[in-house]
Amino acid sequence: HNVEADIHTAPPLGFQGHGDNNRRMETLLPLDLLSFVLERDTSRVVPGARVKQSAGARGVQFLSPDASMSFPASQLLVNCDLFPKEFSIVITVKVNRFAPKVTAGRLSVGVERPCSELLRGQLWFNPLKKGLYVCDGSVWITVLEGEHPTANHKRLDYVLEQQVLTTSSETHDVEVFQIQGIGLMAAMAHRSSASGSAVYLWTNLGFRLYQNISTHGALSWKHFQVGKKAYLVVSNSGTETNKSVDKQPESDFSVIYKWSNRRKRFVQFQTLQTYCARDWEAFNINEQTYLAVANHRMGNNNHTINSVIYKWSRSTKSFEVHQTLITSGAYDWEFFKVGPYHFLVVANAFDGMTTSLDSVIYVWIDGKFQVFQTIKTFCATDWEMFQIGSRVFLVVANGHRFQGNGPSQYTINSTIYELDMSGRMFVRFQDIVTxxxxxxEFFSLGEEYFLVVANSYNGESYSLNSILYRWQGYEGFVPVHWLPTFGCSDWEFFSSNGESFLIYSSAKAPLSKVFKLKTY
Structure with a gap:
């Protein structure tokens, strides 16, 4: 049989028995039934299951039984080893935006009709306003708002290759930013220490070389400001010049550069000791500036080490250690705000034995970051936070599955999580095979929202399509454009003179490409 259940909001499920007394089993706790089947390992593509859209409802369809989906009935029904022969599932949905209880009802399409007690629970779609409404017995309550007449109607039509940028070596990261009075710039983290890294300036003809900066196995750049002063910080790994794994240094020095208005160049400002740093994140809390470094490993084997939060000292005019946090092969930090709360999430990639690790979301409390939630990830390489309306999402890039001496698996799920405001935790929203x-990289064009993923390797080839996904409401993100890339390491979205672009860097070839997003 085909079994479908709505997983859009991951509603809690309880059970109601049809025994002799046909009464509700009040002792049962609400349970997310699908989590027993699908969430034990979010990186796996579950056999025999697919997401299906039907009559406005989005769910999971089980096409055939599979042993991996089995679990003891006693996990749901205490002291009961088998399901009763007949049972029903009670689904509870909590909607924060309006009070009426939505019961099973019909959907009407067309011009507005009066809402009455007889139509309570009736759904109505207005194709002119592109709005969905529910009748509460007296008035129509908005479920989904349509477009405002003055809304930005820009729509993505197609993607056009704009520039092929030849670089001095392979590139691990691109950071796009603005310098007042100069224009739009891009800092590229090049692998080669001989040629160093480079800053490019955007012109009518695309990016052109603006400044070379000496780096050593650069892995990432981050632009930030302290007051009106602009800075760049680079993650130096030092690994490119120490190709023998037995001779890798215990530590490296990452460097902060300050923009000189007089020289119109970035000049060295401060060095900080790091350990194969993979990423820097910059953020402000209560008008104080902080930097977080993702220390990947110390030496060749020690991956579980301290990553560091630095704070800008107004007295010494430099960054000083504020807090240390234990990480495992840290790859990325992502800072974000939700209302008055400040969060920092780390992508833990490897602990020396396995890539199956807990990545950690921290929340700022009393001047320090404290653990808010842990999420199982698989060689997590990136977190991206984004908002659609009032909804808050986090998406993780899972690199590969690896355990002990076993083979690596590169075709796995990356997962989008949504913040459950009432439950105060991120819950799984959508899996995407990567x-x-x-x-x-998340971006918006007009009223449309997009995600683009950097697919880097499938176990056989670095020549892959990186895929652009568009937000489709109930359906989540759906693929709309397949962009050929080679060893893709990073995507950045930017706009200039009313036009929108994407740039990708390659960690396997000395080139980057700029794509123009044609709209209508």
Missing amino acids: YSAVDW
């Missing part, structure tokens, strides 16, 4: 994903 190929050693190393980056997600």
